[in-house]
Amino acid sequence: MDTAYKRIVVVGGGAAGWMAATALATALPASTVELVESEEIGIVGVGEATFPSIRNFHRLVGIDEADFLRATNGTFKLGIEFRDWRVRGENYFHTFGDFGELTGPDALWGHFRRLGDAGLGMLGEQCLPSVMASQGRFQGLASEENKAFNYAYHFDAGLYAGFLRTLALKRGVRRTEGRIVEVVRRADGGVAGLKLADGRELAGELFIDCSGFAALLLGRTLDEPFVDFSHWLPVDRAWAVPSESSGSELTPYTRATALEAGWAWRIPLRNRIGNGHVFASRYIDEERARAQLLRQLDGPALAEPRLLRFTTGHRQRSWVHNVVGLGLASGFLEPLESTSIYLIQSGLGHLIPQLQRGTAMPKAEVGNYNAIMARQFERIRDFIILHYCLTARRDGELWRTMASMELPATLAFKLHAWRQAGVLHQYQWEGFDAHSWLAIHAGMGHWPERADPELAHMPREEALQALRQRREAIAAVVAAMPPHDAYLRRMLAR
Numbered sequence: 001m002d003t004a005y006k007r008i009v010v011v012g013g014g015a016a017g018w019m020a021a022t023a024l025a026t027a028l029p030a031s032t033v034e035l036v037e038s039e040e041i042g043i044v045g046v047g048e049a050t051f052p053s054i055r056n057f058h059r060l061v062g063i064d065e066a067d068f069l070r071a072t073n074g075t076f077k078l079g080i081e082f083r084d085w086r087v088r089g090e091n092y093f094h095t096f097g098d099f100g101e102l103t104g105p106d107a108l109w110g111h112f113r114r115l116g117d118a119g120l121g122m123l124g125e126q127c128l129p130s131v132m133a134s135q136g137r138f139q140g141l142a143s144e145e146n147k148a149f150n151y152a153y154h155f156d157a158g159l160y161a162g163f164l165r166t167l168a169l170k171r172g173v174r175r176t177e178g179r180i181v182e183v184v185r186r187a188d189g190g191v192a193g194l195k196l197a198d199g200r201e202l203a204g205e206l207f208i209d210c211s212g213f214a215a216l217l218l219g220r221t222l223d224e225p226f227v228d229f230s231h232w233l234p235v236d237r238a239w240a241v242p243s244e245s246s247g248s249e250l251t252p253y254t255r256a257t258a259l260e261a262g263w264a265w266r267i268p269l270r271n272r273i274g275n276g277h278v279f280a281s282r283y284i285d286e287e288r289a290r291a292q293l294l295r296q297l298d299g300p301a302l303a304e305p306r307l308l309r310f311t312t313g314h315r316q317r318s319w320v321h322n323v324v325g326l327g328l329a330s331g332f333l334e335p336l337e338s339t340s341i342y343l344i345q346s347g348l349g350h351l352i353p354q355l356q357r358g359t360a361m362p363k364a365e366v367g368n369y370n371a372i373m374a375r376q377f378e379r380i381r382d383f384i385i386l387h388y389c390l391t392a393r394r395d396g397e398l399w400r401t402m403a404s405m406e407l408p409a410t411l412a413f414k415l416h417a418w419r420q421a422g423v424l425h426q427y428q429w430e431g432f433d434a435h436s437w438l439a440i441h442a443g444m445g446h447w448p449e450r451a452d453p454e455l456a457h458m459p460r461e462e463a464l465q466a467l468r469q470r471r472e473a474i475a476a477v478v479a480a481m482p483p484h485d486a487y488l489r490r491m492l493a494r
């Protein structure tokens, strides 16, 4: 494949930079891809839970699953367990699976709700990966084409960047170590090149800004406005700390536990647990948040907790002149649904086909790319707010604010459609499908006000039978699966 851009420079060697370099070198063999990174500055080094799209990315660039898991101390992720989000003491799963029919007379969730039969257990028991997660079991997929569920991974972010770096270098990516001290502009406002601290200069035709929160090109140089979401997503700090995992369960899921003014993550790797506390600094001070995180740990901390500061939102345009921002340089929502790496892949997935067309980018194509990326940030923003705004907790200022705030119009309409008519409305460019939205509504005990009259077309006994059968079939399939750690051990020993 050819491209109009013969010389592409990737700025930054975190997950975003190395994913971009690997994908670009694979898809555009006629171009030179050069990545510049600074060990002195380092990478953010968090971001250990992912979304199933990472598996597509790995397939596209030719990464073997076992090699990747071995290199990154990785584990499987079926989804997230949410603890204490509606009220303290209540938990639910959001996994990458389905709940059967969602609309019409066969909608299983509708019958589950209509029947209200205590013998049917929880709605989550109608979703295969939720049952796998609750029992700590895992089994790979028999087929990608006809999959019964989807999954992602947990991994060590530093090791993942190193793993991708090795692969990218094999694919011909050139690596330059150095700190960028100046950005040289073109007459039209675009970027011509970069000056490094040691005096070297790097020229390029297209620049991929993966410089993390610094947003060196898109933010500091081109001054692209930041669309601030913090009035809807007020968390703005995170303490992160690894802890010992000996004796802890190797859960095939991430855990997100709601706390006084935020939430704590627990991400199981093979050699340690990754932990963090994401919080809103306007509602809790840093020291109290740190102490709350340390109380959550399964075992002794392996390092001093590290504080990260961020603002939720994104750059208005991700592609400006000859600069495309990816990763933290283009925006950050918050890590509740592990969507940052997904957004990097999605950006690459939309960018690369445009570059492969082999002509300089017409304005309309750039505008379309920017519109898609902005919509994706908004859709995910709405999905994340959903987790907070349905809370019945009133034990902290964060929860009181989130339960009463004015929602984005797009989300307000979705909530209205669900409450009024049980419709799981989907817009274009959604990151999460209707099953995911159902998982959160159900988990938060948020149901439509009336049953769909179409459900009455199925006799009660028949509906009960359908729900029982699906639940029993899922239970039988899961009972035959190995525990997650046994599956992993066997797979990695091969």
Ligand SMILES: Cc1cc2nc3c(=O)[nH]c(=O)nc-3n(C[C@H](O)[C@H](O)[C@H](O)COP(=O)(O)OP(=O)(O)OC[C@H]3O[C@@H](n4cnc5c(N)ncnc54)[C@H](O)[C@@H]3O)c2cc1C
Pocket (backbone or CB within 6 Å): 011, 012, 013, 014, 015, 016, 017, 036, 037, 038, 039, 041, 042, 043, 044, 045, 046, 047, 048, 049, 050, 157, 178, 179, 180, 181, 210, 211, 212, 213, 214, 216, 238, 240, 276, 308, 310, 326, 327, 328, 329, 335, 338, 339, 340, 341, 342
């Ligand atoms: C608290 C927290 C939790 C998160 N959890 C998740 C999660 O569970 N799942 C998920 O998908 N994502 C998560 N993320 C996001 C995830 O960490 C990032 O999307 C991912 O690591 C990619 O980061 P990056 O490559 O954009 O930036 P970075 O890793 O920060 O890399 C930036 C690169 O730019 C280089 N650089 C910067 N300035 C210069 C300069 N002047 N000269 C040369 N080089 C320079 C740096 O050296 C570095 O190599 C989380 C983020 C935070 C803050």
